[in-house]
Amino acid sequence: xxxxxxxxxxxxxxxxxxxxxxxxxxxxxxxxxxxxxxxxxxxxxxxxxxxxxxxxxxxxxxxxxxxxxxxxxxxxxxxxxxxxxxxxxxxxxxxxxxxxxxxxxxxxxxxxxxxxxxxxxxxxxxxxxxxxxxxxxxxxxxxxxxxxxxxxxxxxxxxxxxxxxxxxxxxxxxxxxxxxxxxxxxxxxxxxxxxxxxxxxxxxxxxxxxxxxxxxxxxxxxxxxxxxxxxxxxxxxxxxxxxxxxxxxxxxxxxxxxxxxxxxxxxxxxxxxxxxxxxxxxxxxxx
Numbered sequence: 001x002x003x004x005x006x007x008x009x010x011x012x013x014x015x016x017x018x019x020x021x022x023x024x025x026x027x028x029x030x031x032x033x034x035x036x037x038x039x040x041x042x043x044x045x046x047x048x049x050x051x052x053x054x055x056x057x058x059x060x061x062x063x064x065x066x067x068x069x070x071x072x073x074x075x076x077x078x079x080x081x082x083x084x085x086x087x088x089x090x091x092x093x094x095x096x097x098x099x100x101x102x103x104x105x106x107x108x109x110x111x112x113x114x115x116x117x118x119x120x121x122x123x124x125x126x127x128x129x130x131x132x133x134x135x136x137x138x139x140x141x142x143x144x145x146x147x148x149x150x151x152x153x154x155x156x157x158x159x160x161x162x163x164x165x166x167x168x169x170x171x172x173x174x175x176x177x178x179x180x181x182x183x184x185x186x187x188x189x190x191x192x193x194x195x196x197x198x199x200x201x202x203x204x205x206x207x208x209x210x211x212x213x214x215x216x217x218x219x220x221x222x223x224x225x226x227x228x229x230x231x232x233x234x235x236x237x238x239x240x241x242x243x244x245x246x247x248x249x250x251x252x253x254x255x256x257x258x259x260x261x262x263x264x265x266x267x268x269x270x271x272x273x274x275x276x277x278x279x280x281x282x283x284x285x286x287x
Contacts (some may be wrong), residue, residue: 084270141278239280
């Protein structure tokens with residue numbers, strides 16, 4: 001009697017795993033999860049703001065009150081020239097029918113994820129060139145400071161600068177490498193105790209530093225040429241406004257390439273970001 005074993009029937013086992021489609025390991029989207037103000041609009045958005053107030057003073061009874069002059073400007077989002085994030089994939093109907101996975105549904109989800117990743121990168125650190133999104137770390141007028149990953153005092157100085165600008169930061173933002181470097185600072189060469197208590201840094205999945213939540217993302221790369229200079233941001237997300245025109249709209253184009261017996265999956269998204277107060281962001285960069 002012959003017993004059939006797996007070593008001689010590998011094709012039978014392969015069919016059991018063929019319905020799995022492994023996604024790549026990647027950074028999760030972090031910007032929108034931090035809680036900025038989101039405005040929905042399909043047309044340009046203008047957010048008025050007061051740039052300077054008046055000085056109140058003590059005035060004697062019956063004396064003339066000095067006139068005041070209030071300064072105004074505005075934050076403009078979603079200009080008509082702003083480009084959207086778009087992606088398109090074409091595939092044959094034979095591929096859809098013969099695939100062991102629900103390929104059309106999988107690709108829809110995958111393309112939405114890819115657009116979300118590109119959006120996250122743009123909202124954090126987009127260059128703003130050629131009518132694209134300018135990220136908050138590239139915005140004009142933000143506060144800046146010097147970062148020293150070997151000295152926690154540089155973080156305290158950054159926090160003091162934000163507070164001096166009358167900002168109440170809600171989050172730290174840094175790369176995994178920067179966060180690890182800060183966590184590993186020791187008391188001294190012969191004293192291996194950590195300067196920052198590990199118990200105050202991580203409580204479960206909640207990361208904190210100097211009392212504030214930490215957003216760890218690789219979408220704020222070092223500035224300059226490789227390896228570049230590390231950057232750490234302090235952000236008050238109550239002063240960050242995001243304008244949303246289209247939120248990952250998915251279309252199945254089943255007629256456009258009918259003569260090829262193929263369909264297309266198109267994902268379109270259009271967003272913009274701005275700061276209600278320029279100093280809502282304090283960006284620390286290595287010297």
